[in-house]
Amino acid sequence: MTNHRVINFNAGPAALPVAALERARDEMLDFANSGMSVMEHSHRGKEYGAVHEEAVSLLRKLLDVPEDYHVLFLQGGASQQFAMVPMNLLPVGRSADYVLTGAWSEKALAEAKLVGTTRVAATTAKEGKYTRVPTQRELELDGGAAYVHITSNNTIFGTQWFYVPETGTVPLAADMSSDFLWRKFDVRRFGLVYAGAQKNVGPSGVVVVIVRKDLVEAGRKDIPKIFRYATHAADNSLYNTPPTFSIYMIRNVLSLTAEAGGLEGVEKTNREKGRVLYGCIDKLAAFYRCPVEVGSRSLMNVVFRLPTPELEERFVAEAKKAGMVGLKGHRSVGGIRASIYNAVGLDAVRTLVSFMESFAAKNG
Numbered sequence: 002m003t004n005h006r007v008i009n010f011n012a013g014p015a016a017l018p019v020a021a022l023e024r025a026r027d028e029m030l031d032f033a034n035s036g037m038s039v040m041e042h043s044h045r046g047k048e049y050g051a052v053h054e055e056a057v058s059l060l061r062k063l064l065d066v067p068e069d070y071h072v073l074f075l076q077g078g079a080s081q082q083f084a085m086v087p088m089n090l091l092p093v094g095r096s097a098d099y100v101l102t103g104a105w106s107e108k109a110l111a112e113a114k115l116v117g118t119t120r121v122a123a124t125t126a127k128e129g130k131y132t133r134v135p136t137q138r139e140l141e142l143d144g145g146a147a148y149v150h151i152t153s154n155n156t157i158f159g160t161q162w163f164y165v166p167e168t169g170t171v172p173l174a175a176d177m178s179s180d181f182l183w184r185k186f187d188v189r190r191f192g193l194v195y196a197g198a199q200k201n202v203g204p205s206g207v208v209v210v211i212v213r214k215d216l217v218e219a220g221r222k223d224i225p226k227i228f229r230y231a232t233h234a235a236d237n238s239l240y241n242t243p244p245t246f247s248i249y250m251i252r253n254v255l256s257l258t259a260e261a262g263g264l265e266g267v268e269k270t271n272r273e274k275g276r277v278l279y280g281c282i283d284k285l286a287a288f289y290r291c292p293v294e295v296g297s298r299s300l301m302n303v304v305f306r307l308p309t310p311e312l313e314e315r316f317v318a319e320a321k322k323a324g325m326v327g328l329k330g331h332r333s334v335g336g337i338r339a340s341i342y343n344a345v346g347l348d349a350v351r352t353l354v355s356f357m358e359s360f361a362a363k364n365g
């Protein structure tokens with residue numbers, strides 16, 4: 002079954018662990034001896050209910066999510082969170098701080114501007130391009146802000162935060178869509194985190210939100226009920242029909258992660274993948290060039306350039322013939338992007354690296 006699978010470097014939706022897909026295949030027609038698939042069950046029945054609970058509790062366990070945080074599964078993707086965060090947490094008369102590190106943080110800010118007052122606490126844009134994240138000292142934070150928003154990994158520009166900014170008593174909100182669960186992190190450092198599942202933890206259709214209970218309680222009530230965190234928190238993400246199959250797939254992915262010993266091993270592998278791939282780029286610096294400053298190089302989305310756009314095009318085409326897909330950079334920046342999320346193994350990265358070595362030798 003799996004011998005036709007390619008090595009998938011897609012940025013999102015992205016690779017899923019084969020074992021999570023195989024489990025879905027095996028359970029597809031007859032889930033838990035119920036004679037139907039999980040998708041055909043009522044979201045209020047006990048079969049789906051067990052899946053839902055397991056997904057929440059696996060997340061809680063893997064991250065040690067404290068009791069005073071909600072774990073929610075919502076719809077509308079990370080893009081809807083760009084709006085829901087300010088709708089809930091930015092009251093009239095307050096202001097929110099945004100740190101701009103890429104296209105997604107720009108979009109988050111644009112949505113917040115439609116809701117209320119915002120400030121840019123830092124930006125690392127240079128002529129529309131971002132090649133690093135800011136240092137703590139570069140953040141000009143408003144001590145009275147309703148929250149500070151960051152994008153922990155910049156999927157398009159290939160940069161990542163390797164520290165959690167200190168924001169004092171101001172809650173930190175993070176878009177972790179493309180690096181959620183790349184390693185364990187201290188949830189307490191954040192007021193709210195959100196992550197569209199389709200990069201690192203599952204299929205599209207669901208966004209994970211972890212949010213401090215007091216922020217939810219203090220959230221605005223003058224917005225439609227469906228957009229209030231409080232609504233979904235009160236009903237354990239079952240206020241309306243949730244994306245049951247997507248949550249089921251998250252369950253499959255997280256249960257594999259837990260079985261393999263949790264996030265420490267995931268982090269170790271991710272660091273090794275980054276070391277191997279950036280190591281190749283740096284070794285062959287006469288041919289490959291990474292535009293990102295060393296301290297901000299993402300371990301999830303590795304972007305690099307070849308000497309010419311023609312060579313980049315040939316690189317993508319020949320990689321595809323060699324069984325590797327998804328390597329074309331985002332249309333707004335060009336170049337090459339290898340997304341090496343949790344489900345992309347060290348073997349896959351080694352295969353890419355040997356392809357890169359022989360491509361450089363042939364074309365350099």
Ligand SMILES: *Cc1c(COP(=O)(O)O)cnc(C)c1O
Binds near residue numbers: 152155
């Ligand atoms: C993909 C992505 C988004 C958008 O996610 P949708 O689920 O398509 O709304 C937002 N932020 C980041 C960092 C992303 O990588």
